[in-house]
Amino acid sequence: MSIEASATGSGEALTDEVDRLAITTLRFLAADAVQSANSGHPGLPLGAAPAAWVLWSRHLRHDPADPRWPDRDRFVLSAGHGSALLYALLHVFGYDLSVADLERFRQLGSRTPGHPEFGLTPGVETTTGPLGQGLANAVGMALAERMLAARCNDGEHRVVDHRTWVLAGDGDLMEGISHEAASLAGRLGLGRLTVIFDDNNVTIDGPAELSCGDDALGRFAAYGWHALSVEDGNDIAAIDEALAEARAVESAPTFIKLRTTIGYGAPGLEGTSKVHGSPLGAETIAAMRSDAGWPSTPFHVPGHLRSATAALAADGAAARADWTRAYANWTADHPQLAVDFRFDRVPGPPDLQVLAPLADAASGGRTATRQASGAALNALAPEYRALVGGSADLAGSTNTAIPGGDVKPGDYAGRTIHFGIREHAMAAVMNGISLHGGLRPFGSTFLVFSDYLRPALRLSALMRQPVIYVFTHDSVYVGEDGPTHQPIEHVESLRLIPGLTVLRPADAAETALAWQIAAQNLSGPTALVLSRQSLPVLGGAGLADIRENGFRVVHGGLDEADVALAASGSEVSLAVEAADLLAARGVRAAVISVMWRERLQEALSRDERVLPDIPVVWTEAGVLTGWRAIAGDRDEVVGLNRFGESGPGPAVAAHLGLTPVAIANTAFTVLGRAASGG
Structure with a gap:
């Protein structure tokens, strides 16, 4: 009516x-x-x-x-x-x-x-x-x-x-x-x-x-x-x-x-x-x-x-009917606006080529994936005019400020929404923006505070809304803020939500790919899980494998390896160091970065030969449950089954056993067990 x-x-x-x-x-x-x-x-x-x-x-x-x-x-x-x-x-x-x-x-x-x-x-x-x-x-x-x-x-x-x-x-x-x-x-x-x-x-x-x-x-x-x-x-x-x-x-x-x-x-x-x-x-x-x-x-x-x-x-x-005629006239006068802001749906990205140079980054140097995310977002935003969003009062930490000005009372032309310290409302408001059509929303906070917004995130998935969640400060490397701010069970709990794409990139190149995947995913929400601390840039080789199978090889070769060291996010660099320790002892280790574990699980369900028939050490700075579910009889999992501690991030990680030495020793254990037929 x-x-x-x-x-x-x-x-x-x-x-x-x-x-x-x-x-x-x-x-x-x-x-x-x-x-x-x-x-x-x-x-x-x-x-x-x-x-x-x-x-x-x-x-x-x-x-x-x-x-x-x-x-x-x-x-x-x-x-x-x-x-x-x-x-x-x-x-x-x-x-x-x-x-x-x-x-x-x-x-x-x-x-x-x-x-x-x-x-x-x-x-x-x-x-x-x-x-x-x-x-x-x-x-x-x-x-x-x-x-x-x-x-x-x-x-x-x-x-x-x-x-x-x-x-x-x-x-x-x-x-x-x-x-x-x-x-x-x-x-x-x-x-x-x-x-x-x-x-x-x-x-x-x-x-x-x-x-x-x-x-x-x-x-x-x-x-x-x-x-x-x-x-x-x-x-x-x-x-x-x-x-x-x-x-x-x-x-x-x-x-x-x-x-x-x-x-x-x-x-x-x-x-x-x-x-x-x-x-x-x-x-x-x-x-x-x-x-x-x-x-x-x-x-x-x-x-x-x-x-x-x-x-x-x-x-x-x-x-x-009156509106339809008016819309036709408007479209004729503003053809680009009609393309950029499709009122009847959530607009997809017009072009992702702007992210290609970031995804093709050469190896070397270090950067936090939250910073790499900020670079990707700011490269994407000028091309993707429908992309709007903000943070729960954490833009400086989550690197989610984009050009275009702030949304203010009486002035809604801006692109940055200051949600305030209201994580739950932020997620539900993003659902409303997405349901409305015409705009593509993103929002950000620390990973540990995903608990505050989980009911709304669950509804994002239930309604298949393409909301983008940017979760930073993703592990015990948060450090001095202590166990209240160090997520342990959070990545795993996100992966339990049906229809939520969870991406935990290991470096800047993977972060650019993660933004590509998120921008293209119009069938449900995406969560980007990003580090606070700087990580080695591993380069852009093998990123296409992540799209297909959820992982890529970043060190060594799977066909020649005695053992595979599989990790996600910041733990991939630990696995690379562990591979070097193993090489010094004559053990050939391949390192794989599992940015998209659910895609890996899908690939394994189609064909177990996606991974070679060798023992695997799976590593993540969080609970072990989900990794144990995909680990084979000869495999082991390195992770955490307790809360963290307050102290410098590397010291906390070492105290909890997240070290290259621990990963290498676990590899020796699985290889010894395999050699003995155990």
């Missing part, structure tokens, strides 16, 4: 009777879906249906015939457990979601899963359910809209001109990520973002006041939001007025505290935690139908309502 006010266009169809039919229909469609599945959350849909209807019928700019229209408003159900309400809305407004889909709510293989899933259901903007994530995604969407508008709109064209709306619950606001994201949104003055807080004062365990007594209005006002309150969640006029006021405020995001009754209309259950996450039961639904004078047939949608929403959908189609 594309309607700017209920008094224009098809707004005349929105009579009190249509409103009553619509709200009642949404409530019963949700209740029937939960009852049919014998599983789900009916409480939120029953309480929030009026607000949802007013938003979708009077303020939300969308076209059900084209759910991916780039200039549509975004609606995010952050309280994803109320998915039955979203599916009811999509069905009633004419999206490609049938009654049969509603009847298969929460069933295996259905398009109506328990929590909304991006890419599965038409009209679902993001995967929600982990509370707070949707709200933070919406901040990213609203930020992307402002950044693209600053780049693409001019005096004659407004091809980026939409809003982001959120329906959130008590749980969303309790989760820490909502504090981080709301603070950032307020600081940036994202005036096209509105959060409707379904304030029903009930959580699973009982009244929300058992655990939370926040002044939500005061909290958001303190963040710099425009804060409003509607005391009756069934007051259509008051809700409409609040949403209209939100649209009128461009200088700050708007927070609307909407007092609702969870499970509204369910006899004996409304207003209690019992109605949060359990079916209402046949008797309760029958009583509700009787009270409302509603037909007994499940999933009933009155014909009069279908006519009204069809008229609203026609308005949406007309608005999209």
Whole structure:
């Protein structure tokens, strides 16, 4: 629907009777879906249906015939457990979601899963359910809209001109990520973002006041939001007025505290935690139908309502058609902008040749891979105009500052986003930017703090969003900051996330390749794991092998070797030194750099002959679990099974047994065992 006010266009169809039919229909469609599945959350849909209807019928700019229209408003159900309400809305407004889909709510293989899933259901903007994530995604969407508008709109064209709306619950606001994201949104003055807080004062365990007594209005006002309150969640006029006021405020995001009754209309259950996450039961639904004078047939949608929403959908189609013509004119006037910022997707890199000289670097010298990453990023950025991002207040350490200026309140033309010390929100905001389309986001922090953002990173992978994560300070070589800042289990834990590409380069050449791989990977997130300390530059020979098999040979030859020393990242240089020690004792060792372990595992699953039939010593400055899983019977693993220590990085590594001598001695052990037939 594309309607700017209920008094224009098809707004005349929105009579009190249509409103009553619509709200009642949404409530019963949700209740029937939960009852049919014998599983789900009916409480939120029953309480929030009026607000949802007013938003979708009077303020939300969308076209059900084209759910991916780039200039549509975004609606995010952050309280994803109320998915039955979203599916009811999509069905009633004419999206490609049938009654049969509603009847298969929460069933295996259905398009109506328990929590909304991006890419599965038409009209679902993001995967929600982990509370707070949707709200933070919406901040990213609203930020992307402002950044693209600053780049693409001019005096004659407004091809980026939409809003982001959120329906959130008590749980969303309790989760820490909502504090981080709301603070950032307020600081940036994202005036096209509105959060409707379904304030029903009930959580699973009982009244929300058992655990939370926040002044939500005061909290958001303190963040710099425009804060409003509607005391009756069934007051259509008051809700409409609040949403209209939100649209009128461009200088700050708007927070609307909407007092609702969870499970509204369910006899004996409304207003209690019992109605949060359990079916209402046949008797309760029958009583509700009787009270409302509603037909007994499940999933009933009155014909009069279908006519009204069809008229609203026609308005949406007309608005999209107008925009399509405007976009064509803009494209003709700005062909390069249209190429650089593809609104309907995350743009890929136009050309990666700028990274070739860095990847082909000759051996010799030393540089930290975080510094090599900064060089690659700054070479890539001028060519890749859609690439935007920043750090969690660590740009100087993670080397992620790029030319183009800062994103500021009221000035969104810059490329560097100062996320602040908000790792979790940073990752979720990047998801929102990616989901929006038109921009390619990256973000950075120390590897040890990947724990703070892991839930959002997991959703990057689940939604297959091509977000780039730059994790630096990747091992005990962090040194003096001590064990709190020295990652041990973190690289391995990242590798456990399905769909996340984890790259740990050994030198500057591999770092340039890692950026090439990350930039080209549009099917999921990529994590670059980089060193704080300087490492020998091994040169660009064999990089193509990493793309194919996940590793390259950096010392010696596998065909002539007695033993292979396999390592990742900074430990590759230790392995090279160990090979020299072995050579002095007459042992031929080949050193392989495993930058992309998952690709190596894929290669080995296809053909075990990717590696020769010789013992291997696998080395990484972290937990041993994953390496042991791929190690053969004759192999050994050198790693860590404990936290680090505070002290100079090399001294800490030596204290923990990460030395060339330790690797060489382990090689002697495996060779001796092999010689004895053990």
